[in-house]
Amino acid sequence: MTTNAQQFQTLQALSTAAAELFCRVAQQSLKEHAHFTVALSGGSTPRLLYEYLCQEPYLSRIPWSKTHIFWGDERYVPSDHPDSNFAMASQALIQHVPLPVEHIHRIPTELASPEQTAEVYETTLRKCLSVFDHRSQQNNLPVFDLILLGMGPDGHTASLFPESPVLEEHTRWVAATPVPNLNPPVRRITLTYPVLNAGKTVLFLVSGKQKQAIVQQILNHSQEARQQYPAARINPSGNLLWMLV
Numbered sequence: 001m002t003t004n005a006q007q008f009q010t011l012q013a014l015s016t017a018a019a020e021l022f023c024r025v026a027q028q029s030l031k032e033h034a035h036f037t038v039a040l041s042g043g044s045t046p047r048l049l050y051e052y053l054c055q056e057p058y059l060s061r062i063p064w065s066k067t068h069i070f071w072g073d074e075r076y077v078p079s080d081h082p083d084s085n086f087a088m089a090s091q092a093l094i095q096h097v098p099l100p101v102e103h104i105h106r107i108p109t110e111l112a113s114p115e116q117t118a119e120v121y122e123t124t125l126r127k128c129l130s131v132f133d134h135r136s137q138q139n140n141l142p143v144f145d146l147i148l149l150g151m152g153p154d155g156h157t158a159s160l161f162p163e164s165p166v167l168e169e170h171t172r173w174v175a176a177t178p179v180p181n182l183n184p185p186v187r188r189i190t191l192t193y194p195v196l197n198a199g200k201t202v203l204f205l206v207s208g209k210q211k212q213a214i215v216q217q218i219l220n221h222s223q224e225a226r227q228q229y230p231a232a233r234i235n236p237s238g239n240l241l242w243m244l245v
């Protein structure tokens with residue numbers, strides 16, 4: 001794994017750098033295996049990146065007809081709900097680019113429960129990624145070309161929250177999880193560590209002064225950070241990049 005951290009002065013500068021990286025990874029992936037697979041994150045930070053990707057100079061550099069979009073996590077809400085990660089990405093990006101509809105692999109939150117949603121999404125990942133042969137040699141895990149992640153003020157990433165039992169999940173690729181301290185409780189669906197850590201390039205986009213101290217502890221590989229902050233346990237086999245503002 002190689003780790004790299006970059007600090008930016010503005011969200012615009014961060015989003016420009018992230019858009020450049022997105023294009024580079026997409027083009028490289030196409031050379032390697034004729035597809036580009038990306039897992040998107042939710043939250044507020046990546047929205048500007050998504051808006052940039054549907055404009056030049058990025059739009060025409062992305063092989064949309066060979067791109068497959070997945071999600072790293074989702075709230076268990078309808079797909080047009082204001083809290084839906086799919087809805088955000090759809091409004092900011094997907095509706096504006098020539099992406100074939102069958103390449104949009106959203107987390108199906110219309111199913112009867114978050115558990116069933118997680119199971120069905122895992123089956124989707126297994127089917128799609130075996131067709132593309134995006135599997136790691138050793139343990140047959142799916143290997144996304146690019147995984148975008150964010151980090152919450154409690155150190156959560158995707159929907160891996162501090163002290164959640166899902167942090168210890170080693171077998172399932174997708175899991176349902178409660179969100180601590182929320183009333184009424186909202187449930188979520190998340191990719192698990194084995195999948196996130198199999199990513200070829202993992203890019204964290206983190207904004208907010210209050211998160212900088214946590215990121216520093218994570219970058220210093222402190223043992224406390226590893227125990228306290230789920231984001232600290234993202235150690236992919238591929239490249240790990242942090243873009244901070």
Ligand SMILES: O=C1O[C@H](COP(=O)(O)O)[C@@H](O)[C@H](O)[C@H]1O
Pocket residue numbers: 041042043044045046073074085149150151152157158159207
């Ligand atoms: O809950 C979530 O938040 C994190 C971080 O979001 P941000 O608003 O601080 O950028 C995000 O990565 C995750 O996908 C989302 O579900």
